[in-house]
Amino acid sequence: MCEFVVISDCKLEILIVMCSVRTQQKERTRRNIINAALNQLSADKSFASLSLREVAREAQIAPTSFYRHFKDMEELGLTLIDECGLALRQLMRKARKRFEQGGSVIVTSVDTFMEFTEQNPNIFRLLFHERSGTTFALRTAVAREIQFFIVELSDYLHERGFSRDSSYAQSEAMVAIVFNAGAESLDALSQQRGLIAKRAVTQLRYIASGAKLQHLG
Protein backbone atom coordinates (compact mmCIF):
# COMPACT_ATOMS: atom_id res chain seq x y z
CA MET A 1 0.00 0.00 0.00
CA CYS A 2 1.20 3.47 -0.84
CA GLU A 3 1.27 6.04 1.88
CA PHE A 4 2.51 9.58 2.21
CA VAL A 5 5.70 9.66 4.27
CA VAL A 6 6.42 13.34 4.49
CA ILE A 7 4.14 16.20 3.55
CA SER A 8 6.77 17.86 1.44
CA ASP A 9 7.12 14.72 -0.60
CA CYS A 10 3.41 14.80 -1.40
CA LYS A 11 3.64 15.69 -5.04
CA LEU A 12 6.45 13.28 -5.69
CA GLU A 13 4.53 10.52 -3.98
CA ILE A 14 1.45 11.18 -6.09
CA LEU A 15 3.60 11.14 -9.16
CA ILE A 16 4.99 7.76 -8.17
CA VAL A 17 1.53 6.42 -7.48
CA MET A 18 0.26 7.62 -10.83
CA CYS A 19 3.12 5.98 -12.64
CA SER A 20 3.04 2.68 -10.83
CA VAL A 21 2.42 -0.13 -13.24
CA ARG A 22 -0.67 -1.31 -11.41
CA THR A 23 -2.40 2.04 -11.09
CA GLN A 24 -1.66 2.81 -14.68
CA GLN A 25 -3.13 -0.47 -15.87
CA LYS A 26 -6.14 -0.07 -13.64
CA GLU A 27 -6.79 3.36 -15.02
CA ARG A 28 -6.54 1.97 -18.52
CA THR A 29 -9.20 -0.69 -18.07
CA ARG A 30 -11.35 1.83 -16.22
CA ARG A 31 -11.25 3.95 -19.31
CA ASN A 32 -12.02 0.90 -21.40
CA ILE A 33 -15.17 0.37 -19.37
CA ILE A 34 -16.22 4.00 -19.71
CA ASN A 35 -15.54 4.04 -23.41
CA ALA A 36 -17.31 0.75 -23.91
CA ALA A 37 -20.38 2.17 -22.22
CA LEU A 38 -20.30 5.42 -24.19
CA ASN A 39 -19.77 3.41 -27.33
CA GLN A 40 -22.90 1.38 -26.85
CA LEU A 41 -25.14 4.38 -26.32
CA SER A 42 -27.18 5.15 -29.40
CA ALA A 43 -30.63 6.23 -30.48
CA ASP A 44 -31.87 2.72 -29.75
CA LYS A 45 -29.90 2.01 -26.60
CA SER A 46 -30.11 4.16 -23.51
CA PHE A 47 -27.86 3.87 -20.50
CA ALA A 48 -30.68 2.20 -18.60
CA SER A 49 -30.79 -0.57 -21.17
CA LEU A 50 -27.10 -1.32 -20.98
CA SER A 51 -26.20 -4.40 -19.05
CA LEU A 52 -23.13 -4.88 -16.95
CA ARG A 53 -22.21 -7.94 -18.96
CA GLU A 54 -22.51 -6.20 -22.31
CA VAL A 55 -20.29 -3.39 -21.12
CA ALA A 56 -17.77 -5.82 -19.68
CA ARG A 57 -17.75 -7.79 -22.90
CA GLU A 58 -16.99 -4.71 -24.98
CA ALA A 59 -14.36 -3.59 -22.48
CA GLN A 60 -12.73 -7.01 -22.84
CA ILE A 61 -12.90 -7.97 -19.21
CA ALA A 62 -14.76 -10.66 -17.31
CA PRO A 63 -18.15 -9.56 -15.98
CA THR A 64 -17.00 -9.89 -12.41
CA SER A 65 -13.97 -7.72 -13.01
CA PHE A 66 -16.33 -4.81 -13.52
CA TYR A 67 -16.73 -4.61 -9.75
CA ARG A 68 -13.05 -3.83 -9.29
CA HIS A 69 -13.84 -0.41 -10.77
CA PHE A 70 -17.47 0.43 -10.07
CA LYS A 71 -19.81 -0.61 -7.31
CA ASP A 72 -22.60 -1.07 -9.84
CA MET A 73 -23.98 0.34 -13.07
CA GLU A 74 -25.33 3.37 -11.28
CA GLU A 75 -21.84 4.41 -10.25
CA LEU A 76 -20.69 4.05 -13.85
CA GLY A 77 -23.66 6.16 -14.90
CA LEU A 78 -22.67 8.94 -12.53
CA THR A 79 -19.15 8.85 -13.94
CA LEU A 80 -20.46 9.11 -17.48
CA ILE A 81 -22.66 12.05 -16.62
CA ASP A 82 -19.77 13.81 -14.94
CA GLU A 83 -17.66 13.34 -18.04
CA CYS A 84 -20.36 14.47 -20.42
CA GLY A 85 -21.19 17.46 -18.28
CA LEU A 86 -17.55 18.44 -18.31
CA ALA A 87 -17.42 18.16 -22.08
CA LEU A 88 -20.46 20.36 -22.38
CA ARG A 89 -19.07 23.00 -20.05
CA GLN A 90 -15.80 23.12 -21.95
CA LEU A 91 -17.81 23.61 -25.07
CA MET A 92 -19.65 26.58 -23.68
CA ARG A 93 -16.40 28.13 -22.59
CA LYS A 94 -15.37 27.88 -26.21
CA ALA A 95 -18.58 29.62 -27.21
CA ARG A 96 -17.82 32.40 -24.78
CA LYS A 97 -14.44 32.97 -26.37
CA ARG A 98 -16.03 32.96 -29.79
CA PHE A 99 -18.51 35.71 -29.14
CA GLU A 100 -16.17 37.78 -26.99
CA GLN A 101 -14.30 38.50 -30.21
CA GLY A 102 -17.45 39.79 -31.88
CA GLY A 103 -20.75 38.48 -33.11
CA SER A 104 -24.15 37.84 -31.62
CA VAL A 105 -24.12 36.14 -28.24
CA ILE A 106 -27.31 34.27 -28.97
CA VAL A 107 -26.43 33.07 -32.44
CA THR A 108 -22.97 31.96 -31.38
CA SER A 109 -24.24 30.06 -28.38
CA VAL A 110 -26.98 28.28 -30.28
CA ASP A 111 -24.64 27.37 -33.11
CA THR A 112 -22.02 26.06 -30.72
CA PHE A 113 -24.56 23.98 -28.89
CA MET A 114 -26.13 22.58 -32.02
CA GLU A 115 -22.71 21.67 -33.35
CA PHE A 116 -22.10 19.74 -30.18
CA THR A 117 -25.32 17.76 -30.32
CA GLU A 118 -24.67 16.97 -33.94
CA GLN A 119 -21.15 15.76 -33.34
CA ASN A 120 -21.78 14.00 -30.04
CA PRO A 121 -25.38 12.89 -30.31
CA ASN A 122 -24.95 10.07 -27.81
CA ILE A 123 -23.48 12.26 -25.13
CA PHE A 124 -26.33 14.70 -25.49
CA ARG A 125 -28.84 11.87 -25.55
CA LEU A 126 -27.41 10.50 -22.33
CA LEU A 127 -27.90 13.78 -20.52
CA PHE A 128 -31.27 14.49 -22.03
CA HIS A 129 -32.68 11.03 -21.43
CA GLU A 130 -31.37 10.49 -17.92
CA ARG A 131 -32.76 13.85 -16.93
CA SER A 132 -36.10 12.07 -16.86
CA GLY A 133 -34.70 8.66 -16.04
CA THR A 134 -35.67 6.18 -13.39
CA THR A 135 -32.63 6.53 -11.17
CA PHE A 136 -32.85 9.39 -8.75
CA ALA A 137 -29.07 9.76 -8.45
CA LEU A 138 -28.64 10.08 -12.19
CA ARG A 139 -31.52 12.53 -12.53
CA THR A 140 -29.95 14.64 -9.83
CA ALA A 141 -26.54 14.49 -11.46
CA VAL A 142 -27.94 15.66 -14.78
CA ALA A 143 -29.92 18.40 -13.09
CA ARG A 144 -26.70 19.60 -11.48
CA GLU A 145 -24.92 19.76 -14.83
CA ILE A 146 -27.75 21.74 -16.38
CA GLN A 147 -27.78 24.00 -13.35
CA PHE A 148 -24.19 24.94 -14.16
CA PHE A 149 -25.34 26.40 -17.44
CA ILE A 150 -28.24 28.21 -15.93
CA VAL A 151 -26.19 29.76 -13.15
CA GLU A 152 -23.39 30.82 -15.45
CA LEU A 153 -25.78 32.49 -17.86
CA SER A 154 -27.73 33.94 -14.97
CA ASP A 155 -24.62 35.60 -13.54
CA TYR A 156 -23.85 37.04 -16.95
CA LEU A 157 -27.31 38.61 -17.13
CA HIS A 158 -27.23 39.80 -13.55
CA GLU A 159 -24.04 41.72 -14.29
CA ARG A 160 -25.95 43.47 -17.03
CA GLY A 161 -28.53 44.94 -14.68
CA PHE A 162 -31.25 42.32 -14.35
CA SER A 163 -32.48 41.30 -10.93
CA ARG A 164 -31.47 37.89 -9.66
CA ASP A 165 -34.99 36.53 -10.16
CA SER A 166 -35.32 37.85 -13.66
CA SER A 167 -31.84 36.64 -14.58
CA TYR A 168 -32.64 33.18 -13.37
CA ALA A 169 -36.01 33.02 -15.09
CA GLN A 170 -34.45 34.13 -18.38
CA SER A 171 -31.55 31.70 -18.10
CA GLU A 172 -33.70 28.75 -17.24
CA ALA A 173 -36.04 29.48 -20.13
CA MET A 174 -33.16 29.90 -22.53
CA VAL A 175 -31.48 26.69 -21.50
CA ALA A 176 -34.78 24.84 -21.77
CA ILE A 177 -35.23 26.14 -25.29
CA VAL A 178 -31.72 25.32 -26.40
CA PHE A 179 -31.99 21.79 -25.01
CA ASN A 180 -35.35 21.42 -26.65
CA ALA A 181 -33.89 22.44 -29.97
CA GLY A 182 -31.04 19.99 -29.49
CA ALA A 183 -33.45 17.16 -28.79
CA GLU A 184 -35.56 18.08 -31.77
CA SER A 185 -32.57 18.00 -34.06
CA LEU A 186 -31.63 14.46 -33.00
CA ASP A 187 -34.42 12.86 -35.01
CA ALA A 188 -34.47 15.55 -37.68
CA LEU A 189 -33.03 15.39 -41.15
CA SER A 190 -29.86 17.41 -41.50
CA GLN A 191 -31.69 19.80 -43.81
CA GLN A 192 -34.11 20.75 -41.05
CA ARG A 193 -31.40 21.37 -38.49
CA GLY A 194 -30.70 24.85 -39.77
CA LEU A 195 -34.34 25.73 -39.44
CA ILE A 196 -34.47 24.42 -35.91
CA ALA A 197 -31.43 26.44 -34.92
CA LYS A 198 -32.85 29.54 -36.53
CA ARG A 199 -36.12 29.12 -34.68
CA ALA A 200 -34.26 28.66 -31.41
CA VAL A 201 -32.48 31.95 -32.04
CA THR A 202 -35.83 33.65 -32.62
CA GLN A 203 -37.16 32.17 -29.40
CA LEU A 204 -34.16 33.30 -27.37
CA ARG A 205 -34.53 36.79 -28.82
CA TYR A 206 -38.15 36.89 -27.72
CA ILE A 207 -37.07 36.09 -24.21
CA ALA A 208 -34.23 38.57 -24.21
CA SER A 209 -36.28 41.46 -25.50
CA GLY A 210 -39.31 40.54 -23.43
CA ALA A 211 -37.23 40.54 -20.27
CA LYS A 212 -35.54 43.78 -21.24
CA LEU A 213 -38.88 45.45 -21.87
CA GLN A 214 -40.32 44.37 -18.55
CA HIS A 215 -37.34 44.97 -16.31
CA LEU A 216 -35.15 47.62 -17.82
CA GLY A 217 -37.87 49.80 -19.28
Add this chain to the structure above:
Amino acid sequence: MCEFVVISDCKLEILIVMCSVRTQQKERTRRNIINAALNQLSADKSFASLSLREVAREAQIAPTSFYRHFKDMEELGLTLIDECGLALRQLMRKARKRFEQGGSVIVTSVDTFMEFTEQNPNIFRLLFHERSGTTFALRTAVAREIQFFIVELSDYLHERGFSRDSSYAQSEAMVAIVFNAGAESLDALSQQRGLIAKRAVTQLRYIASGAKLQHLG
Protein backbone atom coordinates in the same frame (compact mmCIF):
# COMPACT_ATOMS: atom_id res chain seq x y z
CA MET B 1 -67.55 -14.19 -37.44
CA CYS B 2 -69.61 -11.00 -37.51
CA GLU B 3 -70.21 -9.44 -40.84
CA PHE B 4 -72.26 -6.56 -42.15
CA VAL B 5 -75.30 -7.85 -43.98
CA VAL B 6 -76.77 -4.64 -45.30
CA ILE B 7 -75.23 -1.21 -45.31
CA SER B 8 -78.26 0.34 -43.66
CA ASP B 9 -77.91 -2.12 -40.77
CA CYS B 10 -74.39 -0.95 -40.17
CA LYS B 11 -74.93 0.89 -36.94
CA LEU B 12 -77.12 -1.81 -35.50
CA GLU B 13 -74.56 -4.42 -36.41
CA ILE B 14 -71.80 -2.50 -34.69
CA LEU B 15 -73.98 -2.16 -31.64
CA ILE B 16 -74.50 -5.91 -31.58
CA VAL B 17 -70.79 -6.52 -31.98
CA MET B 18 -69.97 -4.16 -29.12
CA CYS B 19 -72.41 -5.90 -26.82
CA SER B 20 -71.46 -9.45 -27.66
CA VAL B 21 -70.26 -11.26 -24.61
CA ARG B 22 -66.91 -12.07 -26.13
CA THR B 23 -66.08 -8.61 -27.39
CA GLN B 24 -67.14 -7.14 -24.11
CA GLN B 25 -64.92 -9.49 -22.14
CA LYS B 26 -62.02 -8.95 -24.51
CA GLU B 27 -62.34 -5.22 -24.10
CA ARG B 28 -62.35 -5.67 -20.34
CA THR B 29 -59.08 -7.57 -20.18
CA ARG B 30 -57.58 -5.20 -22.69
CA ARG B 31 -58.32 -2.42 -20.26
CA ASN B 32 -56.87 -4.53 -17.47
CA ILE B 33 -53.62 -4.76 -19.37
CA ILE B 34 -53.54 -1.03 -20.05
CA ASN B 35 -54.36 -0.20 -16.45
CA ALA B 36 -51.81 -2.69 -15.17
CA ALA B 37 -49.13 -1.01 -17.28
CA LEU B 38 -50.13 2.50 -16.20
CA ASN B 39 -50.25 1.30 -12.64
CA GLN B 40 -46.68 0.08 -12.69
CA LEU B 41 -45.26 3.31 -14.03
CA SER B 42 -43.59 5.36 -11.34
CA ALA B 43 -40.59 7.53 -10.69
CA ASP B 44 -38.45 4.39 -10.52
CA LYS B 45 -40.05 2.40 -13.32
CA SER B 46 -40.31 3.66 -16.87
CA PHE B 47 -42.29 2.03 -19.62
CA ALA B 48 -39.07 0.70 -21.11
CA SER B 49 -38.34 -1.18 -17.91
CA LEU B 50 -41.71 -2.89 -17.78
CA SER B 51 -41.74 -6.51 -18.82
CA LEU B 52 -44.50 -8.27 -20.64
CA ARG B 53 -44.69 -10.83 -17.86
CA GLU B 54 -44.99 -8.28 -15.10
CA VAL B 55 -47.79 -6.51 -16.89
CA ALA B 56 -49.56 -9.80 -17.59
CA ARG B 57 -49.22 -10.80 -13.94
CA GLU B 58 -50.80 -7.58 -12.73
CA ALA B 59 -53.53 -7.85 -15.36
CA GLN B 60 -54.22 -11.35 -14.06
CA ILE B 61 -53.67 -13.15 -17.32
CA ALA B 62 -51.10 -15.66 -18.50
CA PRO B 63 -48.05 -14.13 -20.18
CA THR B 64 -48.95 -15.66 -23.52
CA SER B 65 -52.48 -14.25 -23.39
CA PHE B 66 -50.96 -10.81 -23.73
CA TYR B 67 -50.48 -11.50 -27.43
CA ARG B 68 -54.22 -11.81 -27.94
CA HIS B 69 -54.39 -8.05 -27.42
CA PHE B 70 -51.08 -6.53 -28.45
CA LYS B 71 -48.45 -7.59 -30.92
CA ASP B 72 -45.73 -6.68 -28.46
CA MET B 73 -44.86 -4.17 -25.76
CA GLU B 74 -44.28 -1.45 -28.31
CA GLU B 75 -47.88 -1.66 -29.46
CA LEU B 76 -49.02 -1.36 -25.85
CA GLY B 77 -46.75 1.65 -25.47
CA LEU B 78 -48.33 3.35 -28.46
CA THR B 79 -51.75 2.74 -26.96
CA LEU B 80 -50.68 4.23 -23.65
CA ILE B 81 -49.28 7.32 -25.31
CA ASP B 82 -52.47 7.78 -27.30
CA GLU B 83 -54.50 7.59 -24.11
CA CYS B 84 -52.27 9.95 -22.20
CA GLY B 85 -52.17 12.41 -25.06
CA LEU B 86 -55.93 12.37 -25.18
CA ALA B 87 -56.14 13.05 -21.46
CA LEU B 88 -53.78 15.96 -21.83
CA ARG B 89 -55.71 17.46 -24.72
CA GLN B 90 -58.97 17.21 -22.82
CA LEU B 91 -57.28 19.00 -19.98
CA MET B 92 -56.21 21.88 -22.15
CA ARG B 93 -59.72 22.21 -23.50
CA LYS B 94 -60.78 22.63 -19.90
CA ALA B 95 -58.17 25.33 -19.48
CA ARG B 96 -59.53 27.11 -22.51
CA LYS B 97 -63.02 27.17 -21.01
CA ARG B 98 -61.58 28.44 -17.76
CA PHE B 99 -59.87 31.49 -19.19
CA GLU B 100 -62.62 32.26 -21.70
CA GLN B 101 -64.69 33.28 -18.72
CA GLY B 102 -62.06 35.73 -17.56
CA GLY B 103 -58.57 35.64 -16.13
CA SER B 104 -55.06 35.59 -17.53
CA VAL B 105 -54.55 33.10 -20.34
CA ILE B 106 -51.01 32.39 -19.27
CA VAL B 107 -51.66 31.94 -15.58
CA THR B 108 -54.68 29.73 -16.20
CA SER B 109 -52.85 27.53 -18.66
CA VAL B 110 -49.82 27.07 -16.46
CA ASP B 111 -51.93 26.34 -13.41
CA THR B 112 -54.04 23.82 -15.27
CA PHE B 113 -50.98 22.08 -16.61
CA MET B 114 -49.23 21.99 -13.26
CA GLU B 115 -52.33 20.59 -11.63
CA PHE B 116 -52.32 17.82 -14.18
CA THR B 117 -48.70 16.86 -13.63
CA GLU B 118 -49.25 16.87 -9.91
CA GLN B 119 -52.32 14.67 -10.06
CA ASN B 120 -51.14 12.35 -12.82
CA PRO B 121 -47.37 12.33 -12.39
CA ASN B 122 -46.96 8.96 -14.07
CA ILE B 123 -48.85 9.91 -17.18
CA PHE B 124 -46.74 13.01 -17.54
CA ARG B 125 -43.59 11.03 -16.85
CA LEU B 126 -44.51 8.56 -19.56
CA LEU B 127 -44.82 11.29 -22.17
CA PHE B 128 -41.79 13.19 -21.00
CA HIS B 129 -39.53 10.18 -20.74
CA GLU B 130 -40.53 8.44 -23.94
CA ARG B 131 -40.03 11.67 -25.81
CA SER B 132 -36.33 10.88 -25.54
CA GLY B 133 -36.78 7.12 -25.38
CA THR B 134 -35.10 4.39 -27.35
CA THR B 135 -38.04 3.35 -29.46
CA PHE B 136 -38.49 5.44 -32.56
CA ALA B 137 -42.21 4.72 -32.83
CA LEU B 138 -42.84 5.87 -29.27
CA ARG B 139 -40.72 9.00 -29.68
CA THR B 140 -42.68 9.84 -32.79
CA ALA B 141 -45.99 9.24 -31.06
CA VAL B 142 -45.06 11.57 -28.19
CA ALA B 143 -43.79 14.18 -30.61
CA ARG B 144 -47.14 14.06 -32.36
CA GLU B 145 -49.02 14.61 -29.11
CA ILE B 146 -46.87 17.59 -28.25
CA GLN B 147 -47.32 18.90 -31.75
CA PHE B 148 -51.06 19.06 -31.11
CA PHE B 149 -50.45 21.56 -28.34
CA ILE B 150 -48.07 23.62 -30.35
CA VAL B 151 -50.34 23.81 -33.37
CA GLU B 152 -53.40 24.66 -31.33
CA LEU B 153 -51.62 27.45 -29.52
CA SER B 154 -50.02 28.57 -32.73
CA ASP B 155 -53.41 28.94 -34.43
CA TYR B 156 -54.64 30.97 -31.49
CA LEU B 157 -51.73 33.38 -31.85
CA HIS B 158 -51.99 33.52 -35.61
CA GLU B 159 -55.59 34.67 -35.25
CA ARG B 160 -54.29 37.51 -33.14
CA GLY B 161 -52.12 38.93 -35.87
CA PHE B 162 -48.81 37.12 -35.63
CA SER B 163 -47.24 35.61 -38.71
CA ARG B 164 -47.28 31.84 -39.00
CA ASP B 165 -43.54 31.63 -38.31
CA SER B 166 -43.68 33.84 -35.28
CA SER B 167 -46.75 32.06 -33.94
CA TYR B 168 -45.05 28.72 -34.27
CA ALA B 169 -41.81 29.89 -32.66
CA GLN B 170 -43.71 31.37 -29.74
CA SER B 171 -45.87 28.29 -29.27
CA GLU B 172 -42.99 25.88 -29.40
CA ALA B 173 -41.03 27.91 -26.89
CA MET B 174 -44.00 28.16 -24.57
CA VAL B 175 -44.74 24.47 -24.69
CA ALA B 176 -41.08 23.67 -24.07
CA ILE B 177 -41.12 25.91 -21.01
CA VAL B 178 -44.33 24.52 -19.61
CA PHE B 179 -43.11 20.96 -20.05
CA ASN B 180 -39.82 21.90 -18.48
CA ALA B 181 -41.62 23.34 -15.49
CA GLY B 182 -43.71 20.20 -15.21
CA ALA B 183 -40.63 18.01 -15.24
CA GLU B 184 -38.93 20.19 -12.68
CA SER B 185 -41.88 19.94 -10.33
CA LEU B 186 -41.83 16.13 -10.42
CA ASP B 187 -38.80 15.88 -8.17
CA ALA B 188 -39.53 19.09 -6.29
CA LEU B 189 -41.02 19.46 -2.84
CA SER B 190 -44.61 20.62 -2.91
CA GLN B 191 -43.54 23.92 -1.38
CA GLN B 192 -41.36 24.70 -4.37
CA ARG B 193 -44.04 23.91 -6.91
CA GLY B 194 -45.66 27.28 -6.55
CA LEU B 195 -42.37 28.98 -7.22
CA ILE B 196 -41.77 26.86 -10.30
CA ALA B 197 -45.21 27.70 -11.68
CA LYS B 198 -44.69 31.39 -10.97
CA ARG B 199 -41.37 31.35 -12.76
CA ALA B 200 -42.93 29.59 -15.73
CA VAL B 201 -45.52 32.36 -15.91
CA THR B 202 -42.75 34.95 -15.92
CA GLN B 203 -40.97 33.09 -18.69
CA LEU B 204 -44.08 32.85 -20.83
CA ARG B 205 -44.69 36.57 -20.35
CA TYR B 206 -41.18 37.30 -21.56
CA ILE B 207 -41.90 35.37 -24.72
CA ALA B 208 -45.29 36.94 -25.25
CA SER B 209 -44.10 40.50 -24.83
CA GLY B 210 -40.86 39.89 -26.69
CA ALA B 211 -42.76 38.53 -29.66
CA LYS B 212 -45.27 41.36 -29.52
CA LEU B 213 -42.51 43.94 -29.45
CA GLN B 214 -40.72 42.48 -32.44
CA HIS B 215 -43.66 41.67 -34.64
CA LEU B 216 -46.52 43.99 -33.79
CA GLY B 217 -44.51 47.10 -33.02
Add this chain to the structure above:
DNA sequence: ATATTTGGCGTACAAGTGTACGCTAAAAAG
Protein backbone atom coordinates in the same frame (compact mmCIF):
# COMPACT_ATOMS: atom_id res chain seq x y z
C1' DA C 1 13.65 -12.78 0.44
C1' DT C 2 9.17 -12.96 2.20
C1' DA C 3 4.54 -11.45 2.86
C1' DT C 4 0.64 -8.85 1.32
C1' DT C 5 -2.32 -6.57 -1.78
C1' DT C 6 -5.06 -6.55 -5.79
C1' DG C 7 -6.77 -6.66 -10.68
C1' DG C 8 -8.62 -10.15 -13.27
C1' DC C 9 -10.69 -14.75 -14.32
C1' DG C 10 -13.76 -18.92 -14.34
C1' DT C 11 -17.38 -21.33 -12.42
C1' DA C 12 -21.85 -21.58 -10.71
C1' DC C 13 -26.49 -20.37 -9.55
C1' DA C 14 -30.97 -18.53 -9.04
C1' DA C 15 -34.05 -15.52 -11.16
C1' DG C 16 -36.08 -13.40 -14.85
C1' DT C 17 -37.11 -12.76 -19.81
C1' DG C 18 -39.86 -13.36 -24.59
C1' DT C 19 -42.34 -16.50 -27.09
C1' DA C 20 -43.51 -21.04 -29.80
C1' DC C 21 -46.83 -24.72 -29.49
C1' DG C 22 -50.86 -27.20 -28.50
C1' DC C 23 -54.97 -27.64 -25.74
C1' DT C 24 -59.61 -26.30 -23.87
C1' DA C 25 -64.02 -24.42 -23.16
C1' DA C 26 -67.19 -21.24 -24.31
C1' DA C 27 -69.15 -18.09 -27.59
C1' DA C 28 -70.64 -17.22 -32.30
C1' DA C 29 -71.86 -18.71 -36.86
C1' DG C 30 -73.93 -21.92 -39.93
Add this chain to the structure above:
DNA sequence: CTTTTTAGCGTACACTTGTACGCCAAATAT
Protein backbone atom coordinates in the same frame (compact mmCIF):
# COMPACT_ATOMS: atom_id res chain seq x y z
C1' DC D 1 -77.66 -29.14 -33.61
C1' DT D 2 -73.10 -28.94 -35.60
C1' DT D 3 -69.10 -26.47 -36.80
C1' DT D 4 -65.94 -22.80 -36.39
C1' DT D 5 -63.70 -19.17 -33.96
C1' DT D 6 -61.05 -17.39 -30.28
C1' DA D 7 -59.62 -15.68 -25.50
C1' DG D 8 -56.99 -17.74 -22.32
C1' DC D 9 -53.93 -21.28 -20.17
C1' DG D 10 -49.85 -24.38 -19.18
C1' DT D 11 -45.69 -26.25 -20.53
C1' DA D 12 -41.34 -25.79 -22.34
C1' DC D 13 -37.11 -23.79 -24.16
C1' DA D 14 -33.25 -21.08 -24.98
C1' DC D 15 -31.41 -16.93 -23.35
C1' DT D 16 -29.72 -13.13 -20.53
C1' DT D 17 -28.92 -11.03 -16.28
C1' DG D 18 -26.40 -9.80 -11.67
C1' DT D 19 -23.33 -11.45 -8.52
C1' DA D 20 -21.22 -14.71 -4.78
C1' DC D 21 -17.03 -17.37 -4.19
C1' DG D 22 -12.47 -18.89 -4.65
C1' DC D 23 -8.22 -18.97 -7.23
C1' DC D 24 -4.09 -17.02 -9.47
C1' DA D 25 -0.14 -14.32 -10.70
C1' DA D 26 2.03 -10.16 -10.72
C1' DA D 27 2.96 -5.81 -8.50
C1' DT D 28 3.99 -3.78 -4.15
C1' DA D 29 5.30 -3.53 0.69
C1' DT D 30 8.12 -5.09 4.43
